[in-house]
Amino acid sequence: MREAPTAERGLRRPLKSALVYAALTGGAVLFSIPLLWCVSAAFKDVQTVFRVPIQWMPRPWHPENFRDAWTVLPFPIFVVNTLIVTCFAVVGQVLSASLVAYGFARFHFPGRRVLFMLVLSAMLLPAQVTMIPVFILWQKLGLVDTFAPLVIPAYLGGGAFTIFLLRQFYLTIPRELDEAAMIDGCSYFGIWRHIILPLSRPALITVLLFSFMAHWDDFMGPLIYLHSQEKLTVSIGLRLFQDQYGQTNLPLLMAASMLHIAPVVIIFLIGQRYFIKGIVMTGLKG
């Protein structure tokens, strides 16, 4: 039960909440400016884009920048390549992490605790300490300049973060369900397939989203492994774009950037609910 607000409090509360809203709104505007500028620039032409003061509404309006950005470099090929890498890697990551997480969540075996600590400790490892020998390995296998180095590792474990998140979720699924399925003659693999997977849809969606974004964004991987132009991904393609048009046609570069940003933002907006939960789950008990 709360006391009735005193006169002094009655005055301070609205003042405080007005301040909070002012700070939040001001901050949100400030934070949105770079992206708004990018959107606005993407519709301008070379003459109006540098006009001072900034003209936020593009006049004249140049939606054809997007068509040009799409055709001037083999952008569609970059998109297809990125989608191939991303899809295969995401499937591999989610599938293998799910199996591994099931193993850690449901079975007792010697060394389980130590092995799980090893899984988690990989989160603290800088990628550079493994990067060079891994590159040499792919080079010896003759697979540099193919998608293999960007896709195959995803099928081997799926990453510390993913395994951890899925394991946490599997621990919340009642074991009685496993036992009932076992009595019905289900194998361990069957339990994973018919009980764990269907029941962990929210967690799987979270992991899927994280994985999609990580692979869609990836820059260093493609930079190291992909060389021929017809194999590049969007993030590398954008850099080519900058080299060719960064100085001469900024609106085109911004339109191309929008094409890179949009899928991630759209996917986030769709899966937001799961996504936020996923972040919370990984952070609460590191």
Place this chain on the structure above:
Amino acid sequence: MATRLWQRPAFWGFLFITPWLLGYLTFTIGPMLGSLALSFCRYDLANLAFVGGANYARLFAKDALFWKSLWNTATYTLFAVPLGLTGSLFLAVLLNQKVKGLALYRTLYYIPSLVPAVATALLWNWVFNANFGILNNSLRSVGMAHPPAWLQDPNWALPAFIIMSLWGIGGGRMIIFLAGLQGIPDSYYEAAEIDGAGSAAKFVHITLPMLTPMIFFNMVLGIIGSFQVFTAAYIMTAGGPANATLFYVLYLFRQAFEEFRMGYASAMAWVLFLILLAFTGIQFSQAKKWVYYEGELR
């Protein structure tokens, strides 16, 4: 009565974690040992020669760019991590004031952290543009006649990167803080109010201690992440001007994939690994003194 191997749950447990085990051996432990071994060799993808500690000796004694890149990265971390943590915490506290439209604000603040690194770099390249950038336009319009040239000025390029990193304070860290704040029971605050605690006292004596696990988590991963900045520098400045934004991993990348000094780059990777290991170790050993886990005595 001996059960067959494949009837034992332990066997199945091992089987299920096998993909990870294979991956860990092939892509983590194996390569780690590999890069340690390589760090004592000279290797340009064709000729391999053992050189003992020569790579390390050269790194520490002769390579001014190594020290420069380490210094740049450490300075960046020293500012970006505390500012980022404070900013994220501040935002989370604001959003936790039972505001209407929480989801909308949260989304607006979160979106910058979603923008792919390459796109972020291209965008901020123009935010910081000395002549036409939004930032200098705004600074001029409030009366600053000669705003810094940011990415073209060796003194301002690193601060520019720190400023840019703050664009991401609404990301994962903030969400984690917000969840932490929402997990603090109201009764704690009510009890403190009865004892006459003001807002500041409540923040210092309840909010902060209750958030220490999240602060710890975000700090450990934040330091590790900020030592690995690469993409932005690679795209925006290529390490310049005058190596002012030559970050450690950028220099390492150049040694490995532009100069093909695989041994030398491996030595750099191990130095980075040991630095981060030391930092992380210190943080974990100090954690007992300040991180508060509820139900620790279970």
